[in-house]
Structures are given as structure tokens and as C-alpha cells.
Amino acid sequence: MGKLSVVGLGPGNTEGMTAQARQTLEEAELLCGYGVYIDLIHPLYPDKKVYITPMRGEIERCRYALEQAASGVKVALVCSGDAGVYGMASPVLELAGEYPEVEVDIIPGVTAALSGAALLGAPLGHDFCVISLSDLLTPGEVIEKRLRLAAQADFVICLYNPASHHRPDALKKACEVLLRVKAPETVCGLARQIGREGERVRILTLAQLREADCDMFTTAFIGSTQTRDQGGRLVTPRGYRG
Amino acid sequence: MGKLSVVGLGPGNTEGMTAQARQTLEEAELLCGYGVYIDLIHPLYPDKKVYITPMRGEIERCRYALEQAASGVKVALVCSGDAGVYGMASPVLELAGEYPEVEVDIIPGVTAALSGAALLGAPLGHDFCVISLSDLLTPGEVIEKRLRLAAQADFVICLYNPASHHRPDALKKACEVLLRVKAPETVCGLARQIGREGERVRILTLAQLREADCDMFTTAFIGSTQTRDQGGRLVTPRGYRG
Numbered sequence: 001m002g003k004l005s006v007v008g009l010g011p012g013n014t015e016g017m018t019a020q021a022r023q024t025l026e027e028a029e030l031l032c033g034y035g036v037y038i039d040l041i042h043p044l045y046p047d048k049k050v051y052i053t054p055m056r057g058e059i060e061r062c063r064y065a066l067e068q069a070a071s072g073v074k075v076a077l078v079c080s081g082d083a084g085v086y087g088m089a090s091p092v093l094e095l096a097g098e099y100p101e102v103e104v105d106i107i108p109g110v111t112a113a114l115s116g117a118a119l120l121g122a123p124l125g126h127d128f129c130v131i132s133l134s135d136l137l138t139p140g141e142v143i144e145k146r147l148r149l150a151a152q153a154d155f156v157i158c159l160y161n162p163a164s165h166h167r168p169d170a171l172k173k174a175c176e177v178l179l180r181v182k183a184p185e186t187v188c189g190l191a192r193q194i195g196r197e198g199e200r201v202r203i204l205t206l207a208q209l210r211e212a213d214c215d216m217f218t219t220a221f222i223g224s225t226q227t228r229d230q231g232g233r234l235v236t237p238r239g240y241r242g
Numbered sequence: 243m244g245k246l247s248v249v250g251l252g253p254g255n256t257e258g259m260t261a262q263a264r265q266t267l268e269e270a271e272l273l274c275g276y277g278v279y280i281d282l283i284h285p286l287y288p289d290k291k292v293y294i295t296p297m298r299g300e301i302e303r304c305r306y307a308l309e310q311a312a313s314g315v316k317v318a319l320v321c322s323g324d325a326g327v328y329g330m331a332s333p334v335l336e337l338a339g340e341y342p343e344v345e346v347d348i349i350p351g352v353t354a355a356l357s358g359a360a361l362l363g364a365p366l367g368h369d370f371c372v373i374s375l376s377d378l379l380t381p382g383e384v385i386e387k388r389l390r391l392a393a394q395a396d397f398v399i400c401l402y403n404p405a406s407h408h409r410p411d412a413l414k415k416a417c418e419v420l421l422r423v424k425a426p427e428t429v430c431g432l433a434r435q436i437g438r439e440g441e442r443v444r445i446l447t448l449a450q451l452r453e454a455d456c457d458m459f460t461t462a463f464i465g466s467t468q469t470r471d472q473g474g475r476l477v478t479p480r481g482y483r484g
Contacts, residue, residue, distance in 0.1 A: 018261075083364075085370075087364075089360070089363070090364035092364075093364050093475050109356070117348075118350040122325075122329075123326070124327050125328065127380075128327075128371065131369045142482065146369055150395060152391055153391035237333075238333060238379055
């Protein structure tokens with residue numbers, strides 16, 4: 001029986017990996033993933049075979065990993081952050097039915113919502129949601145509706161993919177939707193290049209966030225009505241006191 | 243300068259800990275936390291001092307850890323899952339302003355939304371939210387409003403604290419709120435005792451979830467309209483194809 005493990009590596013450094021992720025890579029015979037993730041882990045296992053996948057062609061990548069596993073190779077397909085949160089676990093499991101001889105394991109990891117939050121303080125101390133602003137696979141009106149309802153629900157909101165080359169103003173547009181419900185003084189945060197060279201965080205208001213520069217390596221946090229800037233740390237209390 | 247690290251241990255086993263969490267415990271002189279978490283980590287560091295905190299009295303626990311750190315001791319305050327998601331990072335940072343000589347570090351970990359999702363498959367493949375059903379610190383009407391809006395937003399919904407001794411029917415009530423918006427056939431999942439003895443998962447419909455037994459060691463997942471049972475795994479596709 002073949003085996004394919006989809007492994008979340010956590011933020012972009014080996015310190016963020018779990019022991020379970022390390023053990024899974026150790027046991028794998030073939031490491032698959034984008035170049036930047038293979039660059040991170042291959043030095044740990046220089047003798048292992050690697051397969052660097054192109055940025056697009058996700059389905060082909062999953063099929064390649066499943067086919068290798070079906071041929072009896074122990075395969076680890078690596079993702080940054082968590083394996084499941086906008087990760088490869090979902091497309092792999094969608095295809096796995098065609099490869100009944102392959103056992104698929106999902107190894108979770110620290111996603112950017114958690115690692116970015118830790119750098120900023122404790123913005124996720126109460127109920128929160130995670131929304132991707134990428135409109136590649138999701139209609140813009142679905143994204144906008146979720147933003148509006150998330151603001152009405154007073155969730156802390158964590159935004160993935162706040163910008164890309166073809167959507168430089170995605171974050172600005174999202175902030176405009178949120179500002180129809182939320183106060184411009186709402187406390188927000190940005191975390192960039194988490195766990196990598198150039199890591200930095202910034203606390204700012206929602207009005208400032210609308211004008212902020214960001215890129216595809218940024219995760220944005222929009223506070224609930226309870227979130228505060230507590231001496232330079234973003235904090236959402238665990239309870240409501242009044 | 244004193245140092246207090248709030249450390250997320252991940253699910254209930256050492257395999258789920260990150261290298262950064264291990265390193266932080268290694269460097270700490272005093273380990274603080276509930277008995278069950280101290281029982282998990284003390285065998286790794288049998289020579290370290292420990293302080294087992296009572297289940298209630300959270301503020302006193304944070305103060306104790308901050309005071310020890312202020313006296314020059316390197317302290318690690320441990321939480322299960324992530325340090326920030328309903329964790330101790332938030333109350334610690336709320337009090338930290340009174341201890342300006344203490345440096346507070348937050349070490350993230352794999353929260354139950356991620357570890358439970360990995361056991362079930364890939365339910366968090368698209369936008370999701372996390373809601374605690376505990377009404378100890380949150381008014382019931384806030385919880386109900388968030389459930390209703392989360393259902394309208396078609397988030398995958400992850401529920402923490404779905405039951406306790408004084409709220410045995412919290413999950414049932416939450417399902418009734420969700421069923422006003424969502425179809426009874428909505429695919430859901432339960433993950434119990436993640437990473438611990440007795441770990442198990444179950445896939446079921448929202449109508450079945452309403453009648454399901456659960457306890458305080460359970461995390462519940464309610465699918466979006468896109469979530470499917472794919473050969474016994476819970477999968478939310480990353481995109482909308484039609």
C-alpha cells in the first residue's frame with residue numbers, strides 16, 4: 001500500500017515545524033512541493049529525492065504525488081502553514097478516490113493566522129474568521145458577502161492573500177466593505193514574511209489599513225469591537241466584561 | 243529583564259509540539275499550567291520546577307507567572323493548542339503593562355481547529371470561522387448572532403467548547419440556530435480527544451449533529467454548502483467550480 005502525507009510546515013522556518021511533521025519528512029522517500037518550501041527542508045534531508053512543482057498546475061501536482069505513492073514510494077507533499085487551510089489536503093483528498101491503494105495522511109501545521117497573531121500579540125483571543133481575498137477560485141461577490149457578514153458578527157477577521165499582482169487593491173476594497181459596518185478606529189494589524197527574513201508587524205487603524213501597502217506575503221488582522229492596542233500588542237480579551 | 247513565554251503545546255501529545263515550543267520549554271526555569279499539560283511536558287524536563295495552576299482563577303495564574311518572571315525567573319506558561327486562540331496570551335498581555343520589566347513572548351501552536359480538521363480530512367480548505375459555545379464570558383445572544391451570521395456567510399464553522407457540565411445541550415441549541423439557515427443534510431464532523439488516548443472522529447449530517455453526544459474534549463465542524471463527504475473524509479474544495 002502506498003502512502004502520501006500532506007504536511008503543513010508552519011511558518012517559513014524549521015523552528016515552526018512540529019515533531020510530527022519532521023518525523024513524516026524523515027520517513028518519506030520523495031519530497032514534493034513548491035521550490036521555496038523544498039529549499040527550506042531539503043538541507044535537512046539532502047539525500048532524499050525531491051520533485052519541485054510549478055506554481056500553477058495544482059491538480060497535476062496532486063496527481064503526480066498520488067501516482068508516485070501508488071507505485072509504492074512514500075511521498076511527502078509539503079505546504080507552508082497548515083496542510084488544510086487553503087492547502088493541498090483538499091485537492092489531494094478530492095482526487096484520492098481514484099487511487100484506492102494510496103493511504104493519505106494529513107499532518108497539520110501552524111497556519112499564518114496563528115503565527116501572525118503571535119507576533120502581533122493575541123488578536124485571536126475570541127471568536128474569529130479567516131477569509132481569503134483571492135478571487136482566482138472564488139467569485140468576488142462571495143468574498144464581499146462574507147466580509148460584510150463577518151463585520152456584522154463582530155468576528156476578529158484574518159485576511160489571507162490580501163494582494164497579488166493582478167489585484168493590487170484587494171485589501172483596500174475589502175476595507176471599504178468593512179468600513180460600511182465597522183468604525184474607522186477599529187484596531188488592526190499586519191504581519192509580513194512571518195518566520196522569514198524581513199519579518200515585520202504593524203498595528204494600525206482600519207482607516208489606515210485601507211491605505212496600507214501590502215503584498216502576497218502579508219496576513220492582515222481586523223479587530224472586533226473588543227480588540228485593543230495594549231502597549232503595542234494587539235489584544236482581544238477572552239470575555240465581555242460589560 | 244524577566245521573561246514570560248506563553249507556549250501553545252498543540253494537540254495533547256509531544257508530536258504536535260513545534261521545535262520552537264520545545265526550545266522555549268528547554269530554556270525555561272519554571273513551567274506553569276494546568277495539571278494535565280504539566281503532566282504532558284514534565285517527563286521531558288523532570289528537573290524543572292513546575293507550578294500547577296487551578297482550573298479557575300485565571301487572572302491569579304497570569305499574575306503568578308508575571309511575578310515570577312519579574313523576579314528574574316524564565317517562565318513558560320503552557321496552553322493546549324495555540325497560545326492565543328481562547329488561550330492565555332490574551333489575559334497575560336492584558337496584565338503585562340503592570341510588569342514593564344517583563345518581556346512577554348507568544349509561541350503559537352496547532353489549535354484544535356487544525357488538528358481536528360486533519361483527522362477528519364480537509365474541512366478547512368476554504369473560508370472558515372471559529373466560535374466558542376462557552377457562555378461563561380460571552381453573552382448567549384452574542385454566540386447566537388455569530389452562529390446565524392456565520393451560517394448566512396456560508397463559512398465552514400468550527401465550534402470549541404460544544405458542551406460542559408452546566409451546558410450539556412449547548413451543541414444542540416447551536417445546531418438549531420444553524421438549521422434555520424442551513425440544510426439538515428449539511429456535512430459535519432466531530433473530533434474527540436485529539437492527539438490523546440481515545441481519539442476518534444465521526445462524519446455526520448447537521449441533523450444528526452443536533453442529536454449527537456459530545457463533551458468538553460470535542461471539537462465540532464459544520465460544513466459550508468461546498469463541503470462533502472469524500473469517501474469517508476470531510477473535504478471543502480478550495481474553489482467554486484460552478
